[in-house]
Amino acid sequence: MDNNSKHKSIFKKIWGYFRRFWRRFQITKWIIVIVLFIALVLSSYLTIVAKTSHVRDLQSNLSKSTVIYDSHHHEAGKLYAQKGTYVQMNKISQNIPNAILSTEDRNFYKEHGYSVSGYGRAILLAVKNKVMGRDYISGGGSTLSQQLAKNTFLSQQQTLTRKLKELFISIEIENVYSKNQILTMYMNNAYFGNGVYGVEDASKRYFGQSAQDLPVQDAAVLAGMLSNPSNNPIDHPEAARQRRNVVLELMAKNHKITNSEAKKYQAMPLNTRNSYRSTNGYKYPYYFDAVINEAISKYGLTESDIMNHGYKIYTNLNQQQQQSFQTDFKNPSLFPNDAADGTKVQAASVALNPKDGGVQAVVGGRGKTVFRGYNRATDIKRQPGSTMKPLAVYTPALENGYYYDSELQNEKKSYGANHYTPHNYNDVYTGKVPMYQALAQSMNAPAVWLLNKIGVDKGYDSVKKFNLPVTDKDKNLALALGGLSNGVSPQQMAGAYTAFANKGRISQPFYITKIVDSTGKTVVDNEHPSSKQIMSESTARQMTSMMLGVFDNGTGVDAKPSGYQVAGKTGSTEADNTPDSDATKDKWIVGYTPNVVVATWEGFDSTNSTHHLENLTGTDVGPLYKTQMQQILPYTNNTQFGVQDAQTVARDGDNTNNDNHDSKLFKGITNDTGKVVKGIVKEGASGIKKGAGEVISGAKALLGR
Numbered sequence: 001m002d003n004n005s006k007h008k009s010i011f012k013k014i015w016g017y018f019r020r021f022w023r024r025f026q027i028t029k030w031i032i033v034i035v036l037f038i039a040l041v042l043s044s045y046l047t048i049v050a051k052t053s054h055v056r057d058l059q060s061n062l063s064k065s066t067v068i069y070d071s072h073h074h075e076a077g078k079l080y081a082q083k084g085t086y087v088q089m090n091k092i093s094q095n096i097p098n099a100i101l102s103t104e105d106r107n108f109y110k111e112h113g114y115s116v117s118g119y120g121r122a123i124l125l126a127v128k129n130k131v132m133g134r135d136y137i138s139g140g141g142s143t144l145s146q147q148l149a150k151n152t153f154l155s156q157q158q159t160l161t162r163k164l165k166e167l168f169i170s171i172e173i174e175n176v177y178s179k180n181q182i183l184t185m186y187m188n189n190a191y192f193g194n195g196v197y198g199v200e201d202a203s204k205r206y207f208g209q210s211a212q213d214l215p216v217q218d219a220a221v222l223a224g225m226l227s228n229p230s231n232n233p234i235d236h237p238e239a240a241r242q243r244r245n246v247v248l249e250l251m252a253k254n255h256k257i258t259n260s261e262a263k264k265y266q267a268m269p270l271n272t273r274n275s276y277r278s279t280n281g282y283k284y285p286y287y288f289d290a291v292i293n294e295a296i297s298k299y300g301l302t303e304s305d306i307m308n309h310g311y312k313i314y315t316n317l318n319q320q321q322q323q324s325f326q327t328d329f330k331n332p333s334l335f336p337n338d339a340a341d342g343t344k345v346q347a348a349s350v351a352l353n354p355k356d357g358g359v360q361a362v363v364g365g366r367g368k369t370v371f372r373g374y375n376r377a378t379d380i381k382r383q384p385g386s387t388m389k390p391l392a393v394y395t396p397a398l399e400n401g402y403y404y405d406s407e408l409q410n411e412k413k414s415y416g417a418n419h420y421t422p423h424n425y426n427d428v429y430t431g432k433v434p435m436y437q438a439l440a441q442s443m444n445a446p447a448v449w450l451l452n453k454i455g456v457d458k459g460y461d462s463v464k465k466f467n468l469p470v471t472d473k474d475k476n477l478a479l480a481l482g483g484l485s486n487g488v489s490p491q492q493m494a495g496a497y498t499a500f501a502n503k504g505r506i507s508q509p510f511y512i513t514k515i516v517d518s519t520g521k522t523v524v525d526n527e528h529p530s531s532k533q534i535m536s537e538s539t540a541r542q543m544t545s546m547m548l549g550v551f552d553n554g555t556g557v558d559a560k561p562s563g564y565q566v567a568g569k570t571g572s573t574e575a576d577n578t579p580d581s582d583a584t585k586d587k588w589i590v591g592y593t594p595n596v597v598v599a600t601w602e603g604f605d606s607t608n609s610t611h612h613l614e615n616l617t618g619t620d621v622g623p624l625y626k627t628q629m630q631q632i633l634p635y636t637n638n639t640q641f642g643v644q645d646a647q648t649v650a651r652d653g654d655n656t657n658n659d660n661h662d663s664k665l666f667k668g669i670t671n672d673t674g675k676v677v678k679g680i681v682k683e684g685a686s687g688i689k690k691g692a693g694e695v696i697s698g699a700k701a702l703l704g705r
Contacts, residue, residue, distance in 0.1 A: 042164070049165055050172040053153050057309070059177065060518035062086065062152070062185050064310030065281070068288060070317040071358065071513075077288060078281030081307035082151070082189060084198025089184045093214045096199050097183055099223035102254040103247050105144045108183070112174050145170040148186045152308070192222060193229035201276055206233050208273030216257060217265040220247040233270045241270055284322050285369040286362050287511070290378060291315055294511045299524050301515075303372075310518030315511050316358030321351050321596075324631040325363045334627060335366070336618035339604070339611050347621075348376035349600040349628060350491045350509070354498040354592060356529050357507030362491070381487035382601065385571030386442045386555075387588045388463070388482035390543055391496055393451045394439055396462040398539045400454050404546050404646045405434045408446035415452055420477055422448040436546040436646035440554030442570060444481055451480040465534040466496035467506060482571060493590050494599035497568065498531075500547065501592040504540040505531040543567075545646040551591065552645050558622035559589050561629035565641060566591045575612040582614040587621040591629065595636035600625050 022028070054061075063086040066079040089097075101108050142150070149169040154162055173182060192202035199222060203211040207218045214222070224243035225232055231239040245266045252262040282288055291313060295301045306313075328334055329347065336345045344366050351361040364375030398404070410433040414421040422444040429445060438446040451459045460475050469492070473485040491509050499506035508529065515524035535543075547567035551560040555570045568591030575583035585607045590599040602621040604611040 043168075046164055046168040050168040053169055053172070055169065055172045055176050057517065057519055058152060058173065059181060059185060061309040062189055064518050066306055066309065066311045066313065068291060068317070069312065069314045070319050071315065071360070073314060074319070076315075076317055076319055077283040079288065079292070079307050079313075080281070081304070082191070082197050083308065084188060084196065084201040086188045086198065087200045087211060089180055092184075092187060092199060092211045093219060095214055095216045095219035096187065096211060096222060098254075098256040099216070099219040099247055099251055100144075100187065100226065101183075102250040102256055103223045104147070104226060106254055108144055109179055111143060112171065142166070143170065144186050145173050145182055148182060148189065149173060151189055151191075190226055191229050192225050193232040194234065195278070196276065205274055205276035206272055208275040216251075216261070217244065217248070217268050218271075220244045220251065220265065221270070223247045233272045234274075237270055237272075244270075282371075284317070284319075284326070285371075286364045286375055286377065287315075287317055287322055287359075289364075289372050289375060290359070290362055291511045292372060293378075295515065295524075299512070299515065311523075312516040313512060314514040314516075316353065316360055316513060317511075318351070318360035318635075320635050321361035321632050322363075325349055325351070325361045325628065328624065328627055328631070329363050329366050334619060334624040335602075336613060336616035336620075339616065341610070343604065343611060345602060345613065345616065346376060346605055347600065347602045347624070348380065348490050349598065350377045350494050351632065352494045352498060352507070352509055352597045354501035354507065354594065354597050356531065357495060357498055357509045358513070358529075359491070359509050359511050360596070376601065377490045380489050380601070382489075382586045382603065383484055383573045384482040384488050384493055385573045385586060385588055386444075386447075386482060387493055387569045387571035387590050388484075389439065389442070389447050389480060390500070390547060390569055391466045391468070392459040392463050392479045392482075393447045393454075394435065394546065395535055395539060395543060396458045397435070397450050397454050398542050399462075399535060400458060402435065402450070402454075404436045404542045405650045407432050408435055408438050409449045410438065410443060410446045411449075412445060413449065415448070415477055420448075422477075422481060434650060436549055436650065439546045439569075440549030440552075440647070442550075442555045447480045448477050451477055465506070466499065467508065468492055468496055482573065490588075490599040490601045493588070494597045497590050497592050497597050497599070499534050500540055500543050500567065501594055501597055502531065502540075503537045504533055504535040506534050507531045541643050542646075544641055545643045545649065548641070548643070548645040549647050553647055556589060556591070556622065556625075558620065559591070559625040559629075561626050561633055564593070564629065564633045564638070566593055566629060567641065568592055575607050575614075583609075584613040587613060589621055589625045591625065593633065593636065594639040594641060596632060598625070598628060598632065600628065 062083075065083055068076045068079065070076045105111075146166045149166050150162075153169055154165055177185070188198040188200070190199070190202075191197055192199075192205070194205060196202050196205045199214075200211045202222055202225075203209055203214050203218070206221065207214065221233055221240055221244045224240065224247045228243075230236065231243055233240040248257070248262040248265050251257045252259050257265070292303060292306055295306050295313070296303060305311075329349075335347065338344050346365055348364050349362070350359060352359055362375070362377045364377040364379070397406075410424070410430045412421065412423070412427070412429055424443050424445050433443060433446055435446075435450075437443075438450075456475050456477060456479065459479055460470060463470050463474075463479065468484075468488055469486055470479075471485055474483070476483070495507065495509040510526065510529060512524060513527045514522060516522050544567045547569055548565065550556040550569055551566050556568065559570070560566060568589065571586075571588035571590075572584050573586040575585040584603075586601060586603045588599070588601050590597070592598070600621060602624070603613060
């Protein structure tokens with residue numbers, strides 16, 4: 001037997017075995033069952049996708065812009081991406097739908113969301129792409145309903161999965177809306193280049209008139225741009241004219257115009273005129289960016305949903321505060337001069353309502369803004385310097401038996417096996433110092449000594465209670481001076497200081513109070529956020545009393561707003577790897593009243609030998625902060641603290657009885673609102689005035705900032 005015969009015999013045996021196996025196990029039936037099962041699962045999944053795409057909200061979503069409201073429910077601005085001026089069908093010239101249907105979907109009124117012949121062409125193109133190794137699905141087969149589904153619910157990615165979703169959603173759109181409603185939504189959502197959406201704005205942008213007045217030849221231009229918006233009559237007039245003439249031919253074939261009319265319109269020149277005026281509702285970019293970020297991260301919305309689905313977003317925004325912040329950040333006289341290479345000193349500020357943590361204003365940098373760009377008020381991670389001392393040292397000390405006037409050691413001293421040695425500013429030490437003075441003058445040595453006395457664990461636990469992101473690496477004495485492994489943002493520091501302004505209750509910063517969708521349904525309700533008691537009210541009062549001294553006679557004197565009582569803390573960090581001993585990387589001020597907490601940071605994005613603060617001429621962070629507070633405080637309730645500056649209390653009172661410390665701070669309280677008798681206020685102010693010279697002179701000899 002030759003080789004060919006032998007091979008044929010083997011093939012027959014194998015084929016016979018295969019056929020018997022196929023018949024015995026009914027493989028054909030199993031394949032049919034599996035295919036039907038896959039089709040059932042896939043169609044069920046796609047049906048669920050279509051039913052859960054909120055198609056019933058589509059018309060209201062497209063016809064309304066997302067509006068941001070301030071804390072008084074006044075409109076503050078609008079968010080929109082794929083939005084134009086929405087007009088109803090009776091405000092659109094019939095020439096426009098005639099041109100669009102002739103070009104994009106001649107059988108629009110005869111089909112139910114999809115075209116069988118169109119899908120046939122798409123399948124042939126898909127097979128061709130696979131053969132040629134292209135991993136995408138070519139266009140073809142998309143009806144107007146499918147294009148509307150793609151533009152409003154799906155990405156532009158050309159994949160089989162997206163095409164199938166597009167099919168099922170378009171069928172659902174057809175089930176919910178009439179043909180005229182679908183066509184109206186499509187025309188208002190279509191993109192026409194140069195950032196223009198919708199036929200109304202496109203008519204004004206390219207032809208200087210409303211959509212209801214657009215003649216045939218200009219309507220044909222708009223219809224021709226749908227497949228390629230870059231070929232518009234402004235940027236590419238010849239391509240736009242050629243495409244217009246093709247559309248006019250299609251309109252004639254579709255019996256919307258006669259052949260003679262088509263030739264007449266084809267001979268006409270393009271007469272472009274621009275009467276479109278874009279309105280920018282994005283008035284407060286850093287605040288609106290933060291609102292979008294919170295809606296995404298906290299409430300699970302997408303950027304596309306927020307920008308295009310016509311939400312009403314209610315926030316804590318105070319427009320007066322926000323506008324004043326933005327004005328201040330544009331004023332170069334409030335900042336140090338630029339570096340030698342022109343790099344600006346950057347800064348960030350945030351204002352909170354201490355009662356609930358509502359963010360009332362935020363600015364995240366100087367210079368040009370970009371959509372959802374870098375916001376230093378929320379995104380930076382910098383060492384907080386001495387603004388950490390009230391959180392990590394003085395609060396836990398008061399909670400563990402110390403008082404505002406307890407004497408602390410103010411000596412140069414080393415700690416631990418690594419000989420950690422904190423230094424006071426100018427390396428001056430006084431031996432002993434009362435706590436309130438150590439805080440007001442921001443002395444480093446007594447702060448570290450005190451943290452060592454109460455224990456690092458107590459300081460670490462206290463910082464955690466203030467909602468700051470500390471790790472086990474931060475369990476060391478450097479915590480007293482703000483030495484964190486990861487750093488903090490101005491918003492986090494402002495949130496921490498709400499506890500001092502709010503009688504020991506801390507609040508989490510937040511922007512959004514409520515979100516209502518385009519149908520009027522409330523989808524987010526955060527109008528009653530919770531706060532948490534993290535220290536006693538007595539401790540909060542003593543801390544405020546001591547921190548009043550920061551602005552009255554301490555390191556924040558140049559930041560104190562005229563005529564107002566503010567408590568808080570300043571801070572700074574050293575710049576590493578620079579020959580300048582005074583080189584500073586970060587400067588901070590966090591201050592508060594019972595009505596508002598404001599945190600401001602200043603520094604360079606990247607600090608080095610030529611980009612640090614102390615080597616620059618111009619103002620310090622103090623005048624900026626003072627300006628900010630003087631603009632904000634007149635518009636608050638101006639609630640008084642009800643406590644006196646610890647310096648005044650210690651000087652004028654009897655300090656021998658520690659049990660009476662808290663009552664001394666409240667000398668002069670007359671009612672439950674915390675108001676102070678005018679005579680007492682005058683007496684205290686007089687005392688401060690008499691001792692001001694002595695205090696300031698003494699401050700120069702002390703250390704710290």
